[in-house]
Amino acid sequence: MLEYPLIRPYPPRLSMMTAALQAIEDHGVYSNGGPVVRGFEHDITRRLFEGSGNSLAVANATLGLMLALKRVQLRSKKVGGLVLMPAFTFAATAHAAQWAGLTPLICDVDRDDWVSSARAEEELLRRFDSRVVAMLPYATFGADIDLDRYNTLGKMHGVDVVVDAAASLGTTNARGTNFGAGAPFAVVYSMHATKTFATAEGGLIHSADIALIDELRQMANFGFGAERSASLPGLNAKLPEVLGLLAQAKLDEIEEVCTHRALLGDAYRQGLADICGGQRPTSARQALQFWPMLIPTDLSAKREQIVSELAARGVGAGQYFSPHLGQQSHFQETALIGPTPVADEIAARMVSLPITDAMTVADVERICERVRSTIRTLRNTLVPKKAAPARRPIVSALLIGGGPAGTALLTAASKQGRLVDLARKGFTIVEQGAGLGDGALGGYAIRSDSTADTFLSAVRDNIHPEIAALMDHPAGRLMAKSADALGAPLVDAGWLLSVTGARLKAIVEEHGGRVLMQHRAQSARRMANGMWRTMISDASGATHEMVSQHIVLATGGFQCWATLASTPVAGARLDQLAGDRLVASDAFLKLGGINEVRARTAKVRAPRIAIVGGSTSALASAILLLKADPALALGANAITILHRRPLRPFYPSVEAAHSDGFSDFCDDDICPVSGFVYRLTGFRLEARELVLRMLGIGGRAPDPRVRLYQIDGEHDGEAQAVIEAADIVIGATGYKPNAFPLFNVDGTPIPLACQQPGGGPLVDRYCRVINAQLQPVPAAYGIGLAAGFRPWGPLGGEPSFRGQANGLWLWQNDVGMLIVDDLLKDARRAVA
Structure with a gap:
């Protein structure tokens, strides 16, 4: 037996309370808020919480959290509700959220006091703004956290607050009152035998909001109202009278x-x-x-x-x-x-x-x-290890970037049974984030231009059972709910991609590959033997080199402000026409981005918004404005979309187009492989529906709040006037690839086609990175947003298409396999 056990419960002794126990028996009330428990609730409110608010004793703290969070879930109108909580807490915190029908959103903690990191909380609140319904901070080991900050943060983001203060009964602030006194939300404490406020079992909910406690009291008694009829969701969370005796006795000694x-x-x-x-x-x-x-x-x-x-x-x-x-x-x-x-x-x-x-x-x-x-x-006993001679590891291929495109490459390999082959060749992934899969995708407030089924097709019937099982994962089930909708919320898509990425990572590592998380690839230099030497830094800033036969750039794209500002519109630069009213569509489309439009137009009775561009981002910007909640004060023709090329809808066949009354296409607009009309040019899902409405196709009535304006010529005075009269101008003129620095053997930069004036593609038709002379850079590939890939031959696409294809389905299938096949072919050649 240990001389000093970690926990030695010391609750008050029932054997010393025979008179009080006899009184319970004489009274004949053993539960249901009897006089002992009600007296305890009154006394603890008076003595620990300055007599302010009210307290509710419950059977245990987990039930207390469940009740408080269920009340949040009932009050919220958000779909797919998330509860933001710290990683460093007990499992009951997250279990309570799940029992209340909510999903834990887990964040990092502060290095000094081990409570939720304010920076991590605020970043996740911005990212998941449309889904977070509550913050559930934990007062770690009885710490005193800043409740005023949570009150302000909750109001700012429109979320409720519930505090897990399991170990905090007896924690006092500078005024000598218990932690949680005066809190306008529910603060939940434990009275478990192992806690400082030790009974046998029990919990307490306190709040300065008396009505909140009254509502939770009703829920704790099966939801019964005054007439013993359930008017709220409920369960049995009542503290029995005998345990109330222990709680009252512990209250008498808690100060000591x-x-x-x-x-x-x-x-x-x-x-x-x-x-x-x-x-x-x-x-x-x-x-x-x-x-x-x-x-x-x-x-x-x-x-x-x-x-x-x-x-x-x-x-x-x-x-x-x-x-x-x-x-x-x-x-x-x-x-x-x-x-x-x-x-x-x-x-x-x-x-x-x-x-x-x-x-x-x-x-x-x-x-x-x-x-x-x-x-x-x-x-x-620590024996200093003799430093091994420095050696650069050699791998078959280095994938730089593990976001949606990089993960799509792995998905393509997994669907074709080639991922294990890749991993066994020493395949390595470098990702600057903490996980594979979603990149920045989950941070956008819009729906995807890919169907929910496209996302699910990456996991459905995958030959790896751990990936196929994601169909039954909460992220997979949530995505399936969007199966019949016009796209899926990108926050949901990001979740599915992230859990898929975690399983792909496990497979790669299990079979000999490596995944370097929170590492950043800085540059790559060709070696005399044809390999690449890539400089990589870790989270601490320490650097090392990695040698690979190939590199694959999946570094994503960005909306270049300089390019956006200098975009010529009807003979003038966009920034000259719009001035400080110009907003980049990428920033606007992110979670919380619409708030800038709200702020700028708050005092405008009938705001005018110009969207410059004919891209999917332009249509998505219009849809986000039209669907804003709360609604913006948009009158007739409030939104003008200025575009150069005609806006075309996608159709699955010529017959479907004709039956809808659409005939504005020719043979060159039909994909010879699939028979789709405007397979690559055409808008899909929500954007398609808006285009069909605005073009009046199939008898559809245009939205009176929107008008389309096709810019006509270099000196279009009306187009200029629209921009100059707008209260907000949203620039949606496309993305540029994040060009990764590549160097020759002699250390001189390799100029890439995408870096030239006027821009260009990152890759050729085989996904090979191309230089300024449009020649492939040996053993370098690229995939992803703004890479400039244009499908050809067996990959399909209409002959009239002149743009670039950025589609998750292509990345997860044909485009991804173009690269995978080359990597494995060259790996086999190297072995031979």
């Missing part, structure tokens, strides 16, 4: 308990400050359940030995919370997980030491000495 534990905490802080990291104090007095510390970084791999050695020396130690939420298999399968590098590090180094009511400062000093001795002993 917390003060004593704080002294033990100070002793730990002093005894281990020079050897172990600790949580930055945030409260006047923290209700310490145990003493959490971070072991030295150089010993993180020996944590199990530390815990085992401490146990041998009579000291119980734990590892709260390791693994953290984002590392647990259930939540990896069912939650959205942002980058969590800090939580990863903290979870890997976390060790918890005993703090119990029976311990003394002398006990803490003895434990500290045993910890120090254990660490000294293990440090002495």
